[in-house]
Amino acid sequence: MREVDxxxxxxxxxxxACQTNGSARRGVGRYSRALFAGLAGGAAPRDIYGLVSTELPHSASIRDLGAAKVIRPPAxxxxxxxxxxxxxxRDAIDDVLWSSTVASVSPDIVHVSNVFEGFxxxxxxxxxxxxxxxxxFSATLxxxxxxxxxxxxxxxxxxxxxxxxxxxxLRQADLLLSISEASRQDAIALLGLDPHRVVTIHGGIEPHFRQVADVGAAHRRLRESYALVRExxxxxxxxxxxRKNLTGAILGFAGLPAELRAKTQLVLVxxxxxxxxxxxxxxxxxxxLAAGDILFAGYVTEDDLVDFYCCCATxxxxxxYEGLGLPVLEAxxxxxxxxxxxNSSIAEVIGRPDALFDGNAPEDMARVLGLVLTDKDFAGRLADQGLVRAKKFRWESTTKTALDAFDTAxxxxxxxxxxxAVAHWSPRRRIAMVAPLPPAKSGIADYTxxxxxxxxxxFDIDLYVARNNAPNEALSAQYRVFYAxxxxxxxxxxxTVLYHFGNSEFHTHMYSMLRDLPGVVVLHDAFLSGMVGYVDFNLGRSGFFATEMLTAHGSLARNYLLQTPREKGIGDSIAGLPCSRRVLDNATGIILHSPYALRLLEEHHPERWRPQTWIIPSLARCPVAISVGERNSxxxxxxIAAxxxxxxxxxxITWTKFGDRLLxxxxxxxxxxxxRAHLIFAGELESDDFGYRLKQQIHASGLADRIRLTGYLSDVDYKDYLIAADLAVQLRKITRGETSAAVLNCLEYGIPLIVNACGTMNDYPDEVVVRLSPDPSVAELIAAISELAASDSRRSQLAASGRDYIASFHHVRRCASEYAAAITSFVEQTKTAKVENFAPLLAPYLAATGDPPGAAAYCASYFDARPEYNFSRPRIFLDxxxxAQGDLNTGIQRNVREIVRALYTRTVPGLDAIAVVRTGNDLVEASEWLSGLGLLLPGELASLNGRVVEFRPGDNLLMLDSSWNEYSQFRPVFARAREKRVPITTVVHDILPLTLPPGNFVxxxxxxxxNWFHLALEESDAIACISKTTAxxxxRYMGEHxxxxxxLRVGYWHNGSEINVPANSVHAPRLEEIVCEPYLLMVGTLEPRKNHLLAVNALDCLWGEGFGPNLVIAGKRGWMANEVLTRIFEHPLLNKRLFFIEQCSDADIAFLYMNATALLALSKDEGFGLPLVEASRYGIPILCSDIPIFHEVAGAHxxxxxxxxxxxxxxxxxDWWAQYEKSVVISSAGMPCLSWRxxxxxxxxxxxxxxxxxxxTIDGSKSVDDLSENQKVNQR
Known part of the structure; x- marks a missing residue:
């Protein structure tokens, strides 16, 4: 385990620094944004937050983090x-107030992008x-x-x-990240800083600074836009x-020979x-110099600047003097x-003496300028070397160096x-420890x-135990013992209180104690789901398990717990989800035993948790070395023979440890x-099917005299087997973040050890263990055992490395000192974050204001408005x-139902989807509607009913199903969303009422x-369309109107397509006769634009010829459907060749798709065209109208x-039918089809x-045809 872990x-x-007038649009602001983007994009597993002002004139333009990770203090x-x-x-008061916001996030590292802002x-x-x-504390220098x-x-x-x-x-900072080695040396020399506190990280170049494909075209562009009059x-x-020495540039150019100046112009950007x-x-x-010798170009765009760089002679x-000299790198x-x-960093960046001159001597600049202009080989070498050197200045390497420096500091x-702690510099304090203790049969009791x-x-320590766990006499004699x-x-x-938590019944009483009496938690197991389940299923707190699972894991828990039978869902959730969230939230600090346990928790909780987390390895002791004689004895x-x-x-010995494969x-x-080989299973064999089969396999091997199942071992016997072993094999299939005590025991006793790459086994260095693949084959095991059995030296090396590793990282005395440091850090960090900690710091400054009561009131208002960062999952509210007022079972409403269903049972952690309905000026959870969809767990309806939602930063509001005539009534909701910086996105399924001619809508x-659409464009931050065609x-509509x-942003996504037919559903019996003959299937609501009338009339032409397939129309009645309904119901071939299935269940639709000859879709226009994708899922051909959206959805299929x-x-x-009979029609197979998930x-x-x-990006929309590529963002 590396220290950085x-x-x-x-x-x-x-x-x-990204927001001030002085820096926002200059190099410091650009550098700060780029470094932050690198940190946010490459910091895993670090947790990155941005702190921005709400008062400075410029936006920080942060698009690399969700709003949930941007902290905005009050004014x-x-x-x-x-x-x-x-x-x-004033500055002192500002700094204390600002610091209170910093403390509310409990950061390990506070990095200031530029200290020199704010004059x-x-x-x-x-x-x-x-x-x-x-x-x-860190800063960029x-x-x-x-x-x-x-x-x-x-x-x-x-x-x-x-x-x-x-x-x-700067002098008080722990770390300075210098943008050049020159600046680093200045900090050391001028500020007297310890060299290890200043790290050079350089900087990167934005990717658009690169050679253009056509230099000639670039030169022509510049000549058209600027007064370039020379060759x-x-x-x-x-x-x-x-210091920029513009005068020196002019005088150096003036020093060139006249014949060179006659062909060359000096361009000053x-x-x-x-x-x-x-x-x-x-x-x-x-x-x-003459008038045409110098061109003052003024401010130029980034695109023009690239052209200037690419086209200049030099x-x-x-x-x-420069901190970095970014223009040199860009050039x-x-x-x-x-x-x-x-001088300074310029020489550092350019990297060759013959390209440098004395900045204070124009004649020296003229000398080097003349050399570049007259010696083409020299200029070529400079250009080639510059390209190579510029590639070394990459934001990826800058970011990595910065993160390494943070880790080191x-x-x-x-x-x-x-x-x-070791030196006992802190005062001795008394702590309470809540834990199981011997004689409780718990590994955590022994650990404690x-x-x-x-x-x-x-520390002075008092022990608190459950009433059924009186400690042994030795502990009772040494410590004061109380009931919990x-x-x-x-x-x-x-x-403080130190809680030892594990995944067993020994810890159930701690759960509520930690909520009421927060303290430091030693989380021995990342998973606590078994313990939480015990409270519900064994202690009678019905519903507790489901509630805690939903709190901890949201949709993942719901996905498990909605399974049938219920017992399977419970078992799978216990095995698959930690359910440790409540403990993480209530603790003041977390101690884990392995990096793997931390990774496991971060994987399940990407939103992280408030308290600091330290990793302190499990305890171990290096036993006294055993002589050969004692070992033989x-x-x-x-x-066992010597x-x-x-x-x-x-x-x-259980099925999870590959014992059968080892055998x-x-x-x-x-x-x-x-x-000579003997195999010993040193432990108790599980009394289950696996245990029975393992015994049978041992008996059948014919090697029962060389294979031993010891059964349960006393401590003495267990240690004797550790001493007797020549080689240990410790394998696992499943882990919940626990540290294997057996692995530590083997390393303690110097036993050469083979493990597999599972869980915490990955945290041990390669020189300490032989690590196999996660699922090792028998051949892999044979090879590893054979290699070690044949090499005494390799076994000796592993044994020595194992002992050294235990002594260096796991020795109990070292671990105890780390406990002391961690506990002190946790407690003091928690104290620092409390508002009451800042009042004494403000007192002397408030007294100096002349109006202490008034100033104190202002500061109190700031504290009241200070954002408490909520370490909870981001939420997306789905309107x-x-x-919810009435499901008409349209295609749009199918989309709504299935999107909500998919998000409510999402299997990716880190987000809560919450369906809401508007009640007055509030949003409340749509509990009744969700219950009707079967998405709520037993007892959940009562707890959610009528619960009003409150926005917080990091949320999103998605108007998934907004009514045309009620959108304006959401304005109070939108106003509150904007107060919390919650983006509002409206889903647009189509704008056909605005694009189709009259006669297609009521x-x-x-x-x-x-009216609805204009309101949506006015109130929304973004429009989400269900197709690119609609987008x-x-x-185009925005541009034209x-x-x-x-x-305002516009994007698109595509619908899912599978029809979720409940397992116990069956199709209507009357469909059996219909599907006996070939038929074309039309699916969708009857309304004019769907062209059902056109289809009936077209098929009529064929039926009149005594030819053609049947036509089956499956859909409900929509608006303006009287004409087509009359045509259908009065048709002489109704229920003979023409069939209208009005009340269709999902099972009916699936059955009709499954047996159809082809899908017929003759819509005048659509927002998406869901039936095409559904048809493709059932593998039937598609015959559809030649409209853009169908080409987008179906393409060549x-x-x-x-x-x-x-x-x-x-x-x-x-014509199509003739091709069909020859089996040469275009197949829908291979058409892109998304599931609803x-x-x-x-x-x-x-x-x-x-x-x-x-x-x-501009004031006023343009037609889509006129948009530049900068305004059309590629769909990634």
Whole structure:
């Protein structure tokens, strides 16, 4: 186990540098955003949060984290105090208040993107004075240029005071991430920092800075847009700042020979005020330059900047000092020969002396410029080397270096905490320990007894036990022992409570105690589902198990517990889900025993949990070495020959430990002639089918005299077998995050050990164990055992490594010191996060305000408004108000039902879907409707009924089923959602009422729909369409009608298609006769646009010829259906060749699809076309109208028909039928078909993964045909 794996890591990044006027749109802001994006994208298993201001002028533009992980403090109180620019009263109050928000997240690392923000704006810093124990303060260091050039930067005394005050923050930081080695050396030299506290991470280049495919075209673009009048040009980019040395660039260019200047122009990309441009033009004229020699390009777009880099003869950078010199890197990445001043990070980036010059000597710059312009080979070498060097500056490597630096800094803090504990620097305190104790038959009881005497070196300890668990006499004599419920009266006597939790009945009483009396939890088992189940099924708390499972795991638990029979769902959920969430939430700190246990919890709870988590390995002791004589004596006592080669496996013998496979490998080894080998199963054999079969296999092997089943062993006998063994094999099939005591015992006793890659077995280093595959074959076992049996030296190496590993990481004394450090860190961190901790810190500053009561009231208001970050699963609210009022069983409502069903039984952790209906101005959970769908568990309806939902950051509101005439009544709901920054997405199934001609919808339908649609465009942050065709129509409509607010996003996903027929459902008997003859099937509500009338008329043409298949129409009556219904019911061939199935169950629809000759879909238009996908699932051909949406859905897997008149449709059906009889029609097989689960996941990817197709990035929409690629975001 590596030290870096010894804890989970939560990182909070202060992103105010991305928001200030001074930095948001400059290099510091861009660098900060890029570094944060790298941390957020590559930090697993670290937990990354962003901290942004709600008051600064610019948005941080964070799109790499969900809103749930962005912390937005309330506005700082306006105390009307003057600033003294030296950390005075106002700044001090701001810093303390800001720190209270930082503390509320309990971060391990607080990283400030730029300390030097806020001279002109209000930018607080987290105060080092309220830093929690063990917490790392870090910052990005760009440069210390004002200290290098004080004569230029400290002319304003206020700025100097402010700057030097902020320097003190840097000096108190635990870690500085320097963007160049030059800046790192400055920090060490100018601030006197320890070198290990400053780490160089460099920076990366945005991917669009690269060589263009056609340099000639790029050059033409520049000539059309800028006054480029010479054959070639030299490029400079920079700001109007003393150190950027714009004057030096002009004078260096002026020093070139006249014949070179005649062919070359100097292009200055720099945003200058008119007076400054005139100033530099005067310098140029004084140096002898003509009007056309210099081009002041001003501000240029990123695209133009890339073209300038790619087309320049050389890029020159005469800056007198840089933190990194990003323009040089960008130029090199674009293939420009780059030269620069020989100072700071510029030399570091360019990397070759012959491309450098003295920035203070224009003649030296002219020398190198002339060399590049006249020596093409030299320029080519510079360009080639620049491309290679630029590739080394990648955000991936910057991010990795930063994360490694965080890990190292945190490790140093932890080691310091452990050292402080060992040195007893902290005062001795009394703690309460709640745990099972011997003689309880519990491994955790034994563990606790082993830990107690060593932990007592650091704390006074009182023991609290269940009433049925009186400890043995030895413990009772050494410690004060109380019953667990006495702790409620005694809690004030203790620094904290230490709970030992495991997955058994010995811990049931702790569950409610931890809720009432929070404390530090040692979580011996990641899974507590067995213990929770015991409370329900053995202690009589009916419903407790289901409630806790739903709280812990949401849809995953529901998916298990809705299974039938109920007992199977319960058993599967106990085996598959930890159910530890409540313990994680109520603890003040978590101690685990392995990285695997942490990974297991993080896998089930990607939303994480509030308390810090440390990993402290399980306890072990290195026993006294045993002599050969003593070992032989023990073997003799056990009846084992001194020369026998003993292969042993230790612990309870069950089907989960591959004992049968080990036996088979042993028998094969013996068959090869190894007469010395013996196999010992050292433990109790399970009394089940596996145990019976293993005994039978041993008997049948003919090796019963060399195979031993010991049965239950006393401690003495168990240790004797450890001493007697030559080789141990410890395998597992299933793990719940527990640490195998038998594996530790083998390593303690120096037994060479074979394990498989399962659970915590993966945490041991390769030099300590021989690790097989997770599911090792018999051959793999034979090879590993044979190799070790044949090599004394390899076994000796493993034995020594195992003992050393135990001594280094698992020794009980070391572990006890880590317990002491962890407990202290947890308690002090919890104290630091409490609001009452900050009042004493504010007191002296409030007294200095002149109005202490008023200032205190302002600060109290801030604390009241401070966001408490909720470490719970993000939620997506699904509005089902319309369908809950009445399910008309339309295609849209099938979509609603199935999406909700899929999300409510989702098998991916980390999200809660909650169906809601509007009641007045509130949303309440749609419990009655959900119950009707069979999605609630027994007893859940009563607990949910009428429960009003409250939004919080990180939620999403999806208008999945919004009514055309009630949308405006959601406005109060939308307003509350926006207050909590909850995005609102409206689902648009189609906009056909706006695009189809009159006669397809009821009178007034277009107006109703338009009103709803316009409201949706006005109120929504995003529109989710069920097809790309619909999305394109939405975008085009917005452009043509000037609808859609700036920032509105549009995306699409596809419907699922399987028909979920209940297992006990059967189709209607009357369908049996219908399916006996070939038929075309039409599925869908009867309404004009579905073209049922066209289909009947077309088939009539064929039937009149005595030809053609039957027609089966399955669907309910829709609007304006009288004409087609009259035609159907008066048709002479009704129920002979024409069949109308009006009341169709899912079983009926499935049966009709299953037996159909083909699907006939002649719609004038659709939002999606679900019947096509359903038909493909049943493998039947598709004959459909030639419309865009059907091409999107079916592609090359359907036959298309023009729908202009019945005769033409009849002709197409006749031609298709002729092909069908030859078995050469187009097959629907291979058509993309999503399940409803896949459809729901695709919708979530759209909503939560920022996977949008288009965004309105400008003021006012454009037609979809006019959108640039920057506005159309590729569907990933």
């Amino acid at each position: 010894q804890r989970s890591i939560r990182i909070l990044v202060d992103l105010q 700082l109180p306006n105390l009307l105090l003057d600033r003294d620019f030296e950390g005075g009263v 002109y704006e209000r930018v607080p810093l987290p105060s080092p004075r309220v830093r929690a124990p063990g917490q790392v 760009y440069d210390l240029i004002p200290l290098r050039f004080p004569e230029h930067y400290f002319r304003d005394e206020r700025f100097e005071r402010w700057y030097r005050f902020r320097l003190e923050w 070639s040009f030299i490029l400079y980019t920079g700001g109007d700042d003393h 720099c945003d200058l005020e008119d007076r400054r441009r005139s100033h530099y033009l005067e310098i140029a004229r004084a140096a002898g 890029f020159v950078f005469p800056s007198l 090199m990445a674009c293939g420009a020969p780059a030269i620069g001043a020989n 945190l490790r140093r803090k932890r080691e310091a905490g452990v050292a402080a 007894a082993d830990l107690l005497p060593y932990l007592q070196e650091y 419920d006495d702790l409620y009266n005694n809690i004030r006597n203790y620094y 023990i073997r003799d006592r056990l009846g 020369d026998a080669f003993v292969i042993a496996t230790f612990g309870h 088979e490998a042993f028998v094969s080894l013996c068959a090869k002639g190894d007469q 089902v108000s319309h369908i 009178p007034g339908g277009k107006e109703w729909f338009a 394109d129509r939405v975008i 000037g609808r859609g607010r700036p920032g 359907a036959s298309y028909v023009a729908i202009d008149d019945p005769a033409r449709v009849a002709s197409a059906i006749r 896949e459809s729901a996941e695709s919708l979530l990817k759209l909503l939560l993964g920022d996977n949008w197709y288009w965004q309105n």
